[in-house]
Amino acid sequence: DAGITQSPRYKITETGRQVTLMCHQTWSHSYMFWYRQDLGHGLRLIYYSAAADITDKGEVPDGYVVSRSKTENFPLTLESATRSQTSVYFCASSERQGPPRGYTFGSGTRLTVV
Amino acid sequence: GQQLNQSPQSMFIQEGEDVSMNCTSSSIFNTWLWYKQDPGEGPVLLIALYKAGELTSNGRLTAQFGITRKDSFLNISASIPSDVGIYFCAAMNYGGSQGNLIFGKGTKLSVKP
Numbered sequence: 295d296a297g298i299t300q301s302p303r304y305k306i307t308e309t310g311r312q313v314t315l316m317c318h319q320t321w322s323h324s325y326m327f328w329y330r331q332d333l334g335h336g337l338r339l340i341y342y343s344a345a346a347d348i349t350d351k352g353e354v355p356d357g358y359v360v361s362r363s364k365t366e367n368f369p370l371t372l373e374s375a376t377r378s379q380t381s382v383y384f385c386a387s388s389e390r391q392g393p394p395r396g397y398t399f400g401s402g403t404r405l406t407v408v
Numbered sequence: 409g410q411q412l413n414q415s416p417q418s419m420f421i422q423e424g425e426d427v428s429m430n431c432t433s434s435s436i437f438n439t440w441l442w443y444k445q446d447p448g449e450g451p452v453l454l455i456a457l458y459k460a461g462e463l464t465s466n467g468r469l470t471a472q473f474g475i476t477r478k479d480s481f482l483n484i485s486a487s488i489p490s491d492v493g494i495y496f497c498a499a500m501n502y503g504g505s506q507g508n509l510i511f512g513k514g515t516k517l518s519v520k521p
Contacts, residue, residue, distance in 0.1 A: 336513035384450050396441045397509055399450030
């Protein structure tokens with residue numbers, strides 16, 4: 295089905311482990327984004343990508359790594375998970391051309407670091 | 409950095425009541441958006457505003473792009489139980505290179521039948 299999908303929906307991991315959250319979109323949107331959502335903070339941008347092989351830091355990039363070898367995929371890796379990275383993570387995508395219609399979001403990954 | 413101040417943080421209303429929420433910033437933006445997030449889901453775009461002073465409706469929802477370009481308002485008329493959720497304002501400066509969207513902290517709406 296067309297759309298933006300995130301996996302897994304739920305993940306529990308231990309402190310210090312590496313974990314990768316996946317994001318896949320079928321629209322061939324140029325732009326993709328990773329946000330985290332925490333109580334009292336709303337949505338904060340972690341990393342974004344303007345095209346394959348082009349990525350840039352957002353507001354809260356520390357402790358995260360991204361890659362974008364293919365337009366449709368934008369994985370987010372926590373190299374050594376910490377409890378402060380317990381959060382709900384949202385991936386989003388948008389078109390490059392024309393007026394912005396906002397970002398389309400996935401359903402999120404709820405990550406718990408114990 | 410740029411910030412959006414969204415208020416109120418939460419609202420508890422009776423079904424049928426009208427709802428108003430707003431978003432302000434010290435920065436100027438050329439695009440304002442309003443999203444709704446249902447429990448367990450990602451935010452979904454409700455209304456997009458591109459011009460200062462613009463007033464746009466989507467069913468029972470009406471949003472306005474403030475004339476100063478530093479604020480926006482969302483009104484929901486005759487609320488119903490399915491209006492429950494978190495409403496986010498978002499803003500960006502689009503043009504040239506893609507600006508990034510920044511979000512307010514959200515308004516949590518509860519509707520009592």
